[in-house]
Amino acid sequence: MTAKALTDADKKELRSEFKQVVNMPPARLRKWLQGEESQSVGMTAKGQKVKEKADGEAVGHEMGERILAIKGKRQAELNDDDYQAMRKVIGYVHRHIKQRPDGEVGDTRWRKSLMNWGHDPLKQKAN
Secondary structure, X not given: OXXXXXXXXXXXXXXXXXXHHOOOOHHHHHHHHHOOOHHHOOEOOOOOEXXXXXXXXXXXXXXXXXXXXXXXXXXXXXXXXXXXXXXXXHHHHHHHHOOOOOOOOOXXXXXXXXXXXXXXXXXXXXX
16 A cells, blocks of 8 residues: 655645744754764664664654755755655654653753754753
């Protein structure tokens, strides 16, 4: 079964929602992804919990790199795989925002994992 082709309206909506959920500017996201904390949270593709860089790359860390690649493209350069990645990021961020733990979240695995996906829950909405 093949996925239905995205219309121009679908693509516009995905770009808009992606821009809202990815609230970290590319330079900040790049700096974050290069840090030790970023590489010590999340889950690997095989479902293993990442506690340190040696455990392997987390799915979210890998997606953070993909987000940077997408943000580096012009709208006309975006392809179907990019739009699918945007949809995945949007879904992940929305699901995990609903799982916010109680109390201060500044130094939690929850926040750090979201940041790998380009979303800092402590950042005020831009625009």
